[in-house]
Amino acid sequence: EIVMTQSPATLSVSPGERATLSCRASQSVSSNLAWYQQKSGQAPRLLIYGASTRATGIPAKFSGSGSGTEFTLTISSLQSEDSAVYYCQQYNYWPTFGGGTKVEIK
Amino acid sequence: QVQLQESGPGLVKPSQTLSLTCTVSPGSLSSDSYYWSWIRQPAGKGLEWIGRIYTSGSSLYNPSLKSRVTMSVDTSKSQFSLKVTSVTAADTAVYYCATTVLTEAFDYWGQGTLVTVSS
Numbered sequence: 172e173i174v175m176t177q178s179p180a181t182l183s184v185s186p187g188e189r190a191t192l193s194c195r196a197s198q199s200v201s202s203n204l205a206w207y208q209q210k211s212g213q214a215p216r217l218l219i220y221g222a223s224t225r226a227t228g229i230p231a232k233f234s235g236s237g238s239g240t241e242f243t244l245t246i247s248s249l250q251s252e253d254s255a256v257y258y259c260q261q262y263n264y265w266p267t268f269g270g271g272t273k274v275e276i277k
Numbered sequence: 278q279v280q281l282q283e284s285g286p287g288l289v290k291p292s293q294t295l296s297l298t299c300t301v302s303p304g305s306l307s308s309d310s311y312y313w314s315w316i317r318q319p320a321g322k323g324l325e326w327i328g329r330i331y332t333s334g335s336s337l338y339n340p341s342l343k344s345r346v347t348m349s350v351d352t353s354k355s356q357f358s359l360k361v362t363s364v365t366a367a368d369t370a371v372y373y374c375a376t377t378v379l380t381e382a383f384d385y386w387g388q389g390t391l392v393t394v395s396s
């Protein structure tokens with residue numbers, strides 16, 4: 172099993188600032204990495220796939236980077252609607268998810 | 278655009294079998310290029326992939342659940358299904374069906390259905 176570890180667990184950011192979320196894989200997943208946003212009571216929404224490609228309809232404020240075992244999701248100019256839990260997920264083998272990072276707006 | 282909708286009992290007794298169905302947009306199951314997954318999420322916790330099935334019937338399950346999970350597909354009804362046997366309270370979760378269409382990640386999800394295991 173490939174274990175995905177996300178940090179920090181919680182991130183509190185002021186409106187307009189940038190948030191940087193990290194995801195680490197226990198072994199290389201190449202670029203087979205996705206990021207999801209989950210708001211309270213909703214299903215997850217795909218933001219990024221292939222480590223850095225935005226999914227259809229996702230604004231440019233969301234960007235992903237990394238390969239191998241280290242990945243980053245950056246959310247620029249945070250607004251209240253960006254409050255959510257963000258998950259990374261590898262699909263290099265059978266899919267596994269990270270534990271999530273909760274992004275709060277101060 | 279693919280739409281998915283989960284359905285099934287919201288309450289299952291311990292040791293019994295959990296059965297859920299995901300109904301998808303008509304015609305979506307006709308392609309064997311997509312695979313159809315089940316993912317669950319206990320309250321306040323993270324996401325766990327349960328398994329996936331192709332339209333052809335080929336399947337892959339999470340090794341931690343493999344002994345208790347069976348998936349099937351019925352293209353005539355545009356549905357795929359999940360069965361989990363010998364359930365315990367640890368199986369209480371919101372269950373989502375999801376698929377990969379445009380990407381290799383889960384780009385379409387159902388709204389989720391809560392299943393509680395309790396006597």
